[in-house]
Amino acid sequence: MGRGGQVRRGAVAVLTAIMVAGCGGSAASPDPFQWLESVDSPRAQAWVASENTKALGVLEQDSHYADNLAQAVAIGNAPDRLPVPEFHDGTIGNFWQDADHQRGIWRETTVADYESPQPQWKTVLDLDALAKAENRNWVWEGMICAPVTGSRCLVNLSEGGEDAVTVREFDRATGQFVADGFTLDRGKQYVSWADDNTLLVSREWQAGEKTTSGYPYIVKRWKRGQPLAQAEELLRGDPSDGLATAPISLDGGNGKRASLIVRRPSFFDAQFDLVGAGQPVRTALPPKSELEGMVGDRVVLSLRDDWTVGGTTFRSGSLVSLNSDELARDPEHLKPTVVYVPGPQETFQHLLTTRGHLVVTSLYDVRGRATVYTPQPDGSWSGAPVVLPDNATVLTVDGDAHGDIAYLSVSSLLTPSTLWSVNTADGKATPVKSAPARFDSSRFVVEQIKATSADGTKVPYFIVHAADMKYDGSNPAIVYAYGGFGLSSTPAYNGLAGKSWLEHGGVYVIANIRGGGEYGPAWHEAALKTKRQKAFDDFEAVADDLIARDVTTPRHLGIQGGSNGGLLMGVEFTQHPQLWNAVDIQVPLLDMERYEKIAAGASWVGEYGSMANPDERAFLESISPYAQLKAGVKYPEPFVWTTTKDDRVGPQHARKFAARLSALGDPYLFYEATQGGHGAGANNDDKAHTSALEYTYFMRQLM
Numbered sequence: 001m002g003r004g005g006q007v008r009r010g011a012v013a014v015l016t017a018i019m020v021a022g023c024g025g026s027a028a029s030p031d032p033f034q035w036l037e038s039v040d041s042p043r044a045q046a047w048v049a050s051e052n053t054k055a056l057g058v059l060e061q062d063s064h065y066a067d068n069l070a071q072a073v074a075i076g077n078a079p080d081r082l083p084v085p086e087f088h089d090g091t092i093g094n095f096w097q098d099a100d101h102q103r104g105i106w107r108e109t110t111v112a113d114y115e116s117p118q119p120q121w122k123t124v125l126d127l128d129a130l131a132k133a134e135n136r137n138w139v140w141e142g143m144i145c146a147p148v149t150g151s152r153c154l155v156n157l158s159e160g161g162e163d164a165v166t167v168r169e170f171d172r173a174t175g176q177f178v179a180d181g182f183t184l185d186r187g188k189q190y191v192s193w194a195d196d197n198t199l200l201v202s203r204e205w206q207a208g209e210k211t212t213s214g215y216p217y218i219v220k221r222w223k224r225g226q227p228l229a230q231a232e233e234l235l236r237g238d239p240s241d242g243l244a245t246a247p248i249s250l251d252g253g254n255g256k257r258a259s260l261i262v263r264r265p266s267f268f269d270a271q272f273d274l275v276g277a278g279q280p281v282r283t284a285l286p287p288k289s290e291l292e293g294m295v296g297d298r299v300v301l302s303l304r305d306d307w308t309v310g311g312t313t314f315r316s317g318s319l320v321s322l323n324s325d326e327l328a329r330d331p332e333h334l335k336p337t338v339v340y341v342p343g344p345q346e347t348f349q350h351l352l353t354t355r356g357h358l359v360v361t362s363l364y365d366v367r368g369r370a371t372v373y374t375p376q377p378d379g380s381w382s383g384a385p386v387v388l389p390d391n392a393t394v395l396t397v398d399g400d401a402h403g404d405i406a407y408l409s410v411s412s413l414l415t416p417s418t419l420w421s422v423n424t425a426d427g428k429a430t431p432v433k434s435a436p437a438r439f440d441s442s443r444f445v446v447e448q449i450k451a452t453s454a455d456g457t458k459v460p461y462f463i464v465h466a467a468d469m470k471y472d473g474s475n476p477a478i479v480y481a482y483g484g485f486g487l488s489s490t491p492a493y494n495g496l497a498g499k500s501w502l503e504h505g506g507v508y509v510i511a512n513i514r515g516g517g518e519y520g521p522a523w524h525e526a527a528l529k530t531k532r533q534k535a536f537d538d539f540e541a542v543a544d545d546l547i548a549r550d551v552t553t554p555r556h557l558g559i560q561g562g563s564n565g566g567l568l569m570g571v572e573f574t575q576h577p578q579l580w581n582a583v584d585i586q587v588p589l590l591d592m593e594r595y596e597k598i599a600a601g602a603s604w605v606g607e608y609g610s611m612a613n614p615d616e617r618a619f620l621e622s623i624s625p626y627a628q629l630k631a632g633v634k635y636p637e638p639f640v641w642t643t644t645k646d647d648r649v650g651p652q653h654a655r656k657f658a659a660r661l662s663a664l665g666d667p668y669l670f671y672e673a674t675q676g677g678h679g680a681g682a683n684n685d686d687k688a689h690t691s692a693l694e695y696t697y698f699m700r701q702l703m
Contacts, residue, residue: 032663036655037598039644044655048644048672051658055639055669055693065696071499072688072695073099075438082417082435085114085407087400088172089150094121095140102683103127104140108172111405115421115432124175125155137675139682141165145172146196147251154182154191154199160645161677163600164188182224188215188647190246194259197224200247200275201231211237213602214647215244219261221275235261235273235280242266242603247275250294253355253401258299258324260291267485267606268304274331283331288316293353297324298375300339300358302348304486304521309336317342317520319351319360321381339373339381347520349488352399352406357424359386359406361394363488366448366460366518368394370408372427384427388420391446393492399424407432411493413464413508414441438495439503443467446491451545453514454537457526460518461511461542462491463551464502471550476702477507477557478584479542483515483535484564485607486524500695504703507551513538515564529609530619536571543579554579556702560694562586563649563678564607570625570657573638582701583638584694587646587678590653592624599650626653629660637667639697641690643676669697 036044059065077099086093092114097104105128107121131138141156151173156165167189169181182199184191188210189203202216211217217237222228237245243264250258259275260283269287273280288305298321307314314320319339326335339358342348345365352359358373358381370386388394392412397419399406404425411417416435422428445467450458461479469475478501482489489510497508512518515527515535527535543559546552557580561569566588573583595601596611609616621627629635638661642654651672658670671693675682680690 031594031656033656033659036659037594037650037652039651047659048651048655051670052672055671058669059671059693059696059700062696062700064699065692068500068695068699069688069692072496072691073685075496075499076684076688076691078438080436082409082419082433083114083119084397085419086398087403088145088153090402093124095142096121097684099684101126101128102685103131103138104683106140106143111400111403124172125170127157137682139675139677143170144191144193146193147249147257148196152178152181152196154193158677159186160675161643161679161682162645162647163677164647167191180225182222184228188244190216190244192247192249192259194221194247194249194275198222200234200249200259200261202244202246211239211241211244211602212596213242213600213604215241215600215603217241217245217263219245219247234275235263237263238265240265242269242606248291250291250299251401252294252296252298252324253353254296256294256297256324258294258327262291267603269606274328276328281331283327284334292319292351293358294324295321295353295358295375296356298322299324299327300351300353307336309334314338315341316522317348319348319358321375323379337379337381340371340383342520345519347488347517347523349394349517350396352396352408353401354399354404354406354424355402357404357406359396359399359408359422359424361396361408363490363518366462366488366490366512368392368410368490370394370422370429372422372424374424386422386427386429388429389415389418393490395492413446413462413491413493413510414444414498416493416495435493435495439498441498444498444502449545449549451538451541453534453541455534457514457534457538459511459513459538459541461509461545463507463509463546464491465507465551466502466505469507469551473547473550473553473556475507475552475556476505476698477509477546477552478560478582478698478702479509479511479539479546479557480560480565481511481513481539481542481568482561482563482565483511483513483527483539483568485515486517486521488512488517496691496695500691501698504699506698506703509542509546511539511542513542513568528607529616532608532619533623536568536575536623539568539572540576540579543576555581558582558584558698558702560584560586562588564589566590566649566653567592567625569638571623573635574625574628574630575623577633577635581636582698583636584697585638585640585654585657586680587642587649588640588653588657589649590624590657591626592620593627595620595653598652599646600648601650626657626660629657629664629666631664633666635661635666637669637701639669639671639694641671641673641693643673643679643681645675645682646678648678 083094106125139158139161143153143155145153167184169178220231222231245263263271272285286307320336349361395409397407418434569585570590642651661668681687
């Protein structure tokens with residue numbers, strides 16, 4: 001985010017000398033800005049306050065800012081936004097934020113009333129009122145309800161948006177927290193219902209009982225009325241594990257349930273133990289798989305690698321099911337059945353479960369599809385495509401585990417989201433609600449184009465632009481990408497981008513680079529660890545293609561990405577500074593030599609590699625944006641932003657990157673929101689403020 005701004009010079013000459021000497025990535029070189037890793041230290045906070053004053057003094061005083069902020073606030077708080085439905089015990093719930101409810105309210109209605117033009121909502125929990133009464137900065141992090149008496153739910157509350165949460169039992173029927181109910185103090189923790197009076201809990205039970213990346217690795221069974229200290233230990237992972245050891249409970253919708261504990265030695269590998277009345281039992285579920293849901297007595301999982309069982313190989317990217325009774329009787333000898341197998345250019349995305357069906361969303365050449373799968377008496381599955389608009393992004397919303405209805409969201413770069421109701425019993429899909437247009441899309445067109453990367457791979461990207469755009473290189477363009485962790489970037493509607501960018505003459509691009517999941521596990525694995533340069537090359541290829549087609553030129557070209565995409569931005573900033581005139585670096589990873597020691601960084605070794613491995617260390621040093629900043633290079637002025645409450649990636653990366661730019665005498669804008677966790681803000685107004693800064697920055701730099 002952010003554009004324009006003033007050149008800042010390092011005030012201390014000796015510091016500049018240290019920085020110049022430290023450029024190039026030597027881990028042995030001193031890090032003069034490591035003190036900024038102390039997130040809440042007075043010195044670091046004073047530095048942040050000073051940097052915020054500088055950046056906001058530039059961006060908030062820009063002539064474009066007031067309009068950008070007004071548009072962002074209006075769209076973020078619009079009363080005619082789609083209310084996202086969530087099934088709970090025969091009702092529809094919705095968490096809603098607007099100008100009058102900045103923290104939000106949990107509200108409910110019936111299914112029939114929800115689908116009416118003007119639902120009559122009943123407020124069940126007012127988070128603004130709760131935060132005021134308790135003098136806390138509560139941010140909603142969702143809730144999970146008990147399997148039988150569904151009125152009892154566990155509400156997760158975050159302080160300022162961080163990943164750590166406080167858990168409290170809440171009664172939806174009375175609208176009150178349960179006196180002497182289940183309560184867990186703040187921490188990174190994971191909870192599921194084993195039954196209405198028993199929880200499976202993963203947390204830091206004693207000080208220090210967490211992994212090197214800050215996640216819990218001990219799961220216990222906690223019964224109602226039992227002191228927390230007497231909870232029964234079920235399974236213990238290891239402090240070296242990449243992610244948490246955590247419980248998961250699946251509901252088949254017909255009284256069948258399955259509880260498991262998933263231990264993750266690394267980000268992409270898992271160990272599955274089935275939980276019964278006694279101690280957990282190890283299963284032979286493959287390590288590179290994910291539990292996706294349960295329908296009746298069928299447990300469904302997705303495969304990230306080929307799985308050979310009994311002489312049959314189930315392909316990576318497929319969905320398979322297992323009979324839950326057979327799984328419980330003989331967890332070591334499994335008999336999977338195929339549900340879904342991806343075709344060429346196709347990949348599984350997500351699924352929803354209803355009482356007797358699955359709704360599976362997939363991508364075909366980065367275009368959304370949906371299919372209803374139904375279990376057959378012989379153990380097989382039948383599939384029926386759901387008729388939806390083509391060339392769209394199809395997202396799962398929620399499904400009724402005890403009924404037949406599932407909801408999907410369908411949109412495109414130029415078409416606002418429409419909520420579709422899918423009756424999984426007959427496969428009929430019906431549009432229920434549509435969000436209004438936030439900009440005049442009639443003047444624009446969308447194209448899917450494929451660039452050629454350095455190794456010859458065809459890399460698709462979507463571009464939206466005015467129908468009468470001139471191919472003269474003068475068009476201001478923003479290119480967005482993520483390219484990591486197998487996550488797909490799909491061409492969904494963005495009303496604010498349309499209003500604040502496209503209507504001002506801008507071009508917007510989504511690049512589907514390797515490292516993402518747009519073409520299945522292989523597309524992701526092509527850019528893992530020391531192969532990650534392929535993702536960076538893919539992004540450069542898209543930029544080169546836009547320039548070769550005379551859509552834009554480096555003078556008018558900006559790029560944008562967050563988190564892992566923030567790392568991508570940092571690499572492109574240092575590897576190809578001549579290609580861009582604006583670089584929006586959002587909540588980023590940037591110091592890849594120390595990322596394992598910052599916040600939850602150690603959990604991502606499976607994605608990035610480790611400094612403990614010589615080959616991976618050499619690669620991380622070679623691409624680490626923080627290490628690769630060099631004196632004497634003409635860099636574009638970036639907008640680097642983060643949040644103090646980001647306990648996932650951490651604000652340390654962004655802080656140190658900006659400080660090093662300052663020491664080198666290079667221009668930059670740095671902004672750190674005090675709230676918001678790993679995102680743009682804790683409420684709609686916070687998010688609107690950050691977005692307004694971003695578009696103001698892009699306008700200053702590119703228009």
